[in-house]
Amino acid sequence: GQQVMQIPQYQHVQEGEDFTTYCNSSTTLSNIQWYKQRPGGHPVFLIQLVKSGEVKKQKRLTFQFGEAKKNSSLHITATQTTDVGTYFCAGLYGNKLVFGAGTILRVKS
């Protein structure tokens, strides 16, 4: 079945360093959504990418959707302690939304 692989599983960075998480699918996605879940909290929608090669920015966060619509990345520039949490991608295959396992980000101050 459809599967979204997300890497790395876990990353621990020094405050001010950059962070990137990647999502990969073996088949083409209709779109991809990104969510952030703070420790002890619930996932919160960040953004949705629909077009091939699309790049969107939200302050220090940059989201990319691959040309083949099979992969996506989230890059955070100069991480802050407020960035801690788990970042999930969710790929849409027709009418089926499949979540990646998430990347846990920890930031050392």
Added chain:
Amino acid sequence: DGGITQSPKYLFRKEGQNVTLSCEQNLNHDAMYWYRQDPGQGLRLIYYSQIVNDFQKGDIAEGYSVSREKKESFPLTVTSAQKNPTAFYLCASTRGQGLHQPQHFGDGTRLSIL
């Protein structure tokens, strides 16, 4: 403020017992969803409902049941047939009926076995 309310926050289940998790939304959203979250795994869809009085099985529906008698409410029952119910359960809703809409989540219910 509009949002999704899940209750209780923590729930304990005895062997052979059915338990019901509540999910209420005042966002006037059409569709509602139940997900299960286990450590190190992505969210897995249990059931979803796009309109009142209709619902569909997700990927892991066995051992669970739902109802959608009102637009605002989508309770999930974890039955005794669910042998490994310990998990974090998240309810979500979307404005439209399609999964391309952003999901709005409640705060979750953490279910444990006694």
